[in-house]
Amino acid sequence: MIALLISGISVLALLQFFVSYCHALIAESRSYKLSEQTREICGVTTHATRSDEFKRLLQLIAVCPEPNGDQNQVRAISLYFGLLSLIRTLLGWIKPAVGQWIDSECNGCAQAAIVMLDRRIAYNRLLMARQMGTQL
Amino acid sequence: MSPADYGFWFLVSLTEITGVVCAIRHHALRRYLAFVIYLCVAFSLDAARYVISQTSGIESPQYYYFYYYSDTLLTIMLFFVLINLYARVFDDMGVGKYLRGGALLLLAGTACISYYMVNASSERLFTHFALEISQNLFFVGVLLTYLLWGAMVKMHENRSRVTQLVLSLGVYFSACAANFAVLNLHPQLAISKYILQITALWLPASWAYTFTKVPEEGRMATARVLAPNR
Numbered sequence: 001m002i003a004l005l006i007s008g009i010s011v012l013a014l015l016q017f018f019v020s021y022c023h024a025l026i027a028e029s030r031s032y033k034l035s036e037q038t039r040e041i042c043g044v045t046t047h048a049t050r051s052d053e054f055k056r057l058l059q060l061i062a063v064c065p066e067p068n069g070d071q072n073q074v075r076a077i078s079l080y081f082g083l084l085s086l087i088r089t090l091l092g093w094i095k096p097a098v099g100q101w102i103d104s105e106c107n108g109c110a111q112a113a114i115v116m117l118d119r120r121i122a123y124n125r126l127l128m129a130r131q132m133g134t135q136l
Numbered sequence: 137m138s139p140a141d142y143g144f145w146f147l148v149s150l151t152e153i154t155g156v157v158c159a160i161r162h163h164a165l166r167r168y169l170a171f172v173i174y175l176c177v178a179f180s181l182d183a184a185r186y187v188i189s190q191t192s193g194i195e196s197p198q199y200y201y202f203y204y205y206s207d208t209l210l211t212i213m214l215f216f217v218l219i220n221l222y223a224r225v226f227d228d229m230g231v232g233k234y235l236r237g238g239a240l241l242l243l244a245g246t247a248c249i250s251y252y253m254v255n256a257s258s259e260r261l262f263t264h265f266a267l268e269i270s271q272n273l274f275f276v277g278v279l280l281t282y283l284l285w286g287a288m289v290k291m292h293e294n295r296s297r298v299t300q301l302v303l304s305l306g307v308y309f310s311a312c313a314a315n316f317a318v319l320n321l322h323p324q325l326a327i328s329k330y331i332l333q334i335t336a337l338w339l340p341a342s343w344a345y346t347f348t349k350v351p352e353e354g355r356m357a358t359a360r361v362l363a364p365n366r
Contacts, residue, residue, distance in 0.1 A: 006275045007317035010310045013278050017306035020285075021342075024300050027356050072345060 019105075022080045025073070026112040037125070038118040051106030054081055057113040064120040065127075074116060081109040141194070144333040145186060148340070152179040155340035158347040167352070170220040171301075174213045175340055181206045204266030211273045211312075214305070215243055218280055221302055225288055239280070246276045271320055274313035281306040296354035297346055304342035311335045 034044065042057065061074055088102045155175045159165055165172055185203060192198040222235045247269060285302055293299065312335055319328045 003271065003317040003320040006271060007314045007321070010275065010278055010314035010317060013282060014307060014310035014314060017281075017285075017303055017310055021300065021303040021307055024296070024303055024356065073349065076345075 022076075022105075023108075025076055025080075026108050034114060034118050035122065038114065038121050041121065042114060042117070044114065051081075051103060051110050054106065054110045054113055057110060057117055061113065061117050061120065064117065065124060066120060070116060070119070074113070077109050077112050077116075081106060084109070140330075144330075144337070145182065148333065148336045149179055149182050151337055151340040151344065152176075152182065155344040155347070158344040162347045164347050164352070168220070168301075168347075170213075170217045171343060174210070174217055175343070177213060178210055178340070181210065201266070204270060208266065208269055208273065211270065211277065212243065214277060214309075215239060215273075215280075218277065218284070218305065221298065221305070222284055224298055225284060225291070225293055225302075242276060242280070243273075246272050267316060267320055267323075271313060271316035274309050274316055277309035278306070278313050281309050294355045295352075296356040297350045297352055299356060300346045300350055301343065304339065304346065307342075308335055308339045311338070 038044070042053070042060065044053075058074070058078065084102050084105050088099070091098055152175045156172055156179075159168055159172050159175075185199070185206065188196075188199050188202050219236055219239045222239070226235060249272065281302060285306060287293075288299065288302065311331070315328055315331045315335065319325060322328075
């Protein structure tokens with residue numbers, strides 16, 4: 001009985017801690033101001049990024065050389081996005097209740113992805129500018 | 137040991153060493169000494185577990201005893217890590233002495249209660265004590281971490297590094313407590329072994345990430361972590 005109670009409470013605590021941990025990872029990106037170049041490349045017109053753009057953003061990240069090895073961060077966000085997609089698939093029947101929350105979390109992941117892309121674009125522009133400078 | 141066991145053992149040991157290197161490289165050794173000591177002890181115990189598994193076999197009682205009792209030792213060390221985090225959060229209030237005393241009292245109490253619970257039911261084996269105490273210690277860890285997280289939210293704690301370390305510890309404690317409770321209910325459950333290995337990987341990996349990517353001076357409102365759309 002005690003073991004059952006402990007497992008139940010622990011699973012609930014695990015969910016809350018894990019979601020909060022993921023929020024902490026992507027919190028920084030929520031207030032980030034995107035550059036015009038990134039908006040243009042990604043075709044983003046509104047302030048918020050939609051979750052259905054996440055896969056396309058990952059593809060764009062993959063073709064952009066990484067600054068300071070942020071690949072682990074990309075993996076962590078992809079993992080969280082995958083987990084949310086799985087929950088959405090499994091709990092599709094209670095979509096009205098949980099769906100909104102999952103959508104907002106997925107949007108957060110997409111926002112984090114676009115911020116990473118923005119940093120990579122800025123890094124590549126800097127590299128190009130340096131290269132041009134040395135050639136001249 | 138199966139190839140998967142070898143793989144996990146190697147990966148966990150490598151991540152623990154990476155955690156130590158990241159802490160040293162990013163000048164977190166002095167400030168987060170309890171974390172580094174924990175990782176070093178965890179690495180040493182992993183090496184000892186490997187030696188025992190090779191000499192006595194992974195199914196032997198020696199390995200079983202050593203595994204669970206070394207795990208208990210590591211959990212107790214995690215309490216010191218937690219006390220360190222408490223001291224950091226309540227730094228300005230000057231209550232560190234009381235916190236340390238309270239946490240040690242709670243730890244001793246948990247060990248006594250676990251012993252009493254196992255001793256009271258004579259049909260159980262004494263080795264069951266190891267499982268029982270692990271489950272209870274991890275659960276006390278969950279409660280203490282939850283309490284700390286609640287206090288951080290109330291006090292508007294905004295240090296990103298501390299926030300991430302507390303949350304990663306919370307994930308670890310709750311995953312382990314749930315796993316040990318399930319293992320207590322179904323001792324033969326095969327998946328528990330893999331969950332244990334994944335959780336063992338989580339803590340050094342998340343700490344290494346935090347030491348590397350989150351600067352000591354980084355700030356983030358806890359309210360944003362709880363309700364990011366606000």
